[in-house]
Amino acid sequence: MLTEIVLNTHEWNTVRDFIYQTTGLYFSDDKKSYIQKRLKIAMDNLGIADFWGYLKKLETDKNVFNRLLELITTNETYFFRDxxxxxxxxxxxxxxxxxxxxxxxxxxxxxxxxxxxxxxxxxxxxxxxxxxxxxxxxxxxxxxxxxxxxxxxxxxxxxxxxxxxxxxxxxxxxxxxxxxxxxxxxxxxxxxxxxxxxxxxxxxxxxxxxxxxxxxxxxxxxxxxxxxxxxxxxxxxxxxxxxxxxxxxxxxxxxxxxxxxxxxxxxxxxxxxxxxxxxxxx
Missing domain, CATH: 3.40.50.150 (Vaccinia Virus protein VP39)
Incomplete structure (x- = not known):
């Protein structure tokens, strides 16, 4: 398992732009730490230590992409909300x-x-x-x-x-x-x-x-x-x-x-x- 993920500027911009272009979801720079932590979970679950290897799977495997989306979005809701x-x-x-x-x-x-x-x-x-x-x-x-x-x-x-x-x-x-x-x-x-x-x-x-x-x-x-x-x-x-x-x-x-x-x-x-x-x- 990875101890942590620290994305350089190029890596961060690449994964952020891919998410944005695919879904419209936008994460500003102050969300970088949040995304890094969830990328670690996603990569650990697949047993992948290389960021670019993971990104390739993210781009080609719908299930891998969906699992990342579930990690980075909040699904908490309840009946008769608002x-x-x-x-x-x-x-x-x-x-x-x-x-x-x-x-x-x-x-x-x-x-x-x-x-x-x-x-x-x-x-x-x-x-x-x-x-x-x-x-x-x-x-x-x-x-x-x-x-x-x-x-x-x-x-x-x-x-x-x-x-x-x-x-x-x-x-x-x-x-x-x-x-x-x-x-x-x-x-x-x-x-x-x-x-x-x-x-x-x-x-x-x-x-x-x-x-x-x-x-x-x-x-x-x-x-x-x-x-x-x-x-x-x-x-x-x-x-x-x-x-x-x-x-x-x-x-x-x-x-x-x-x-x-x-x-x-x-x-x-x-x-x-x-x-x-x-x-x-x-």
Missing amino acids: LAQLDMFSKDVLPELLNRKAAQKGDFRLKIWSAGCSTGEEPYTIAIILKERLEYFDDWDIEILGSDISERVLKFAQEAVYMPRSLKDVPEYIRLKYFEYNPSQKVYKLKDKIKRLVTFRYLNLYDEHKMRLMRNYDVIFCRNVLIYFDEESRRKVVEYFYDALNPGGYIFLGHSESILRITKAFEIVYFENNIAFRKPIA
């Missing part, structure tokens, strides 16, 4: 969106995309909200997609088994209604009536070809994901999101992320106690 924003989605955005679709076009299709879904808590939360809020749920053709760049977290999401900390903000009646507790393993399993509402897919948000195929979504959640991107790559990804939305579709970013600093293409929708961002209605 409750105030979800409350706005539930009580303000959803009624406006559904009423407009049904009234204007008799359109009873609803497509929602959780981009950077990690271990699935966000798209499953959305599914629970829809199940609770939609009085005529069965009348709607609902599609909820969760996408992520990590195949490991997607597998976890598909299994839908969670530790108690993931449910720390879940109301008790929701927990009893939609989860089964396994006391021997001390885990919660999501019930099939919610699990089957969500599909999962591997997707690199910086893959132009794949992103151009994403179309006709009514709502996109991409919360606490763009913090890993620099200004240029954030703008590029948000342009993909804009194209993926139907006219009148909404976008939700994380609490510390501002769509107004990225683009002026979205319009502001004022609700009683909140504002949301929407693709202009054609």
